[in-house]
Amino acid sequence: MSSSSSLLRTTAPFRADHVGSLLRTEKIKKTRLQHTAGVITAEQLRELENEEIRRIVAKQEEIGLQSITDGEFRRAWWHFDFLENLDGVEAFEAEQGIQFHGVTTKPRGIKVTERIDFTNHPHLDDYKFLHSIVSADRTAKMTIPSPNMLQFRGKVATERYEDSDVLLQDLGLAYQKALRAFYDAGCRYLQLDDTSWASFFSEETKQKLRADGKDPDRMLADAVKLLNLSVANRPDDMVITMHICRGNFRSTWTASGGYDGAADAILDQLNLNGLFMEFDDERSGSLDVLSHVKRKDLQIVLGLVTSKTGELESKDAIKRRIDEAARFVNLDQLCLSPQCGFASTEEGNLLTEEQQWDKLRHVIEIADEVWS
16 A cells, blocks of 8 residues: 555544544443432532543543544443433433344434523533643534434424425534534534435335335435534634534444445535445445546445454455545545544543554554555
8 A cells, every 4th residue: 555644634634533432431330320319419520520521531642543532431322312402402201211232222202392592501611621731732512412413303393494495494503502612611623423315325224214204315415504504604713524424322323324325425515524434334335336436535434343352353365445435536535543543432432442542543653554
């Protein structure tokens, strides 16, 4: 594989990057349970979370990551915690959880009860704390769910949004405010996480939408429109990427199929700086889909290393797949990461914390060998 010092990246996304969530430590799990039980106060919980976040920030820096997250240690879910704190959105206990391959999550749901807006949000303070403890030569990365997740997971319980175009407009403008607020707090690298695209990957999944009385073509067009509206007024020096996967809970998944059914929309129509794309097994389809990439300034972060198991992939095998991807996209447009986070929910995937760090070291080592 050819390489050149010109291929080193000093801006996000980085050659060796990660999706964001990390396995919750035993201390985090214990103290959050104590808070739920009323044993400790919210203030005590936050200080204990701060201690553990300081530790995992230091660990990320120690192993050589350039993008640093708080591991989503203050969240129970990768998406609900953010969405239910938007103005006009409420959480509720659903009748059942989300069905994954052989396992179901805890029941949780969100509903839109009033006009959606973004005025004050607890995740802003979460980011400010992270920003304050990340070293000056690293980049603090904020991860939030894509606005599409509210469209796909939220129930609408207000007459205002009987017209879905009104919902799309309000939600997009709320996200514009959110991005500006994170920017003003110092954020220059923000990632939108989105599993909704998997609904368009195959004819089988599209048929399920039709069976529910939905129009998959209209939904796909709306997803693109909403994303682009949401990022329309971001500052020029704010990098925004999107992570796409097919579900990640307790090392299981919800969907299979390549990106083909939504390839043009994802790879050629979204006004983003980069895409984190799941490619860790056969469920993700062929790398040939990258032939749809037209923009020369779009970074593709290849999720070739799985976060679902602790076994380390063959370096040579990963390098061969990077070579394969470089047939369709210039090597300078490619980066490497795990295919997803290690704990999309507080339960986490089925591997140890040390295996998690080994996985991330593995990504860094491979990226150094390919691009340095």
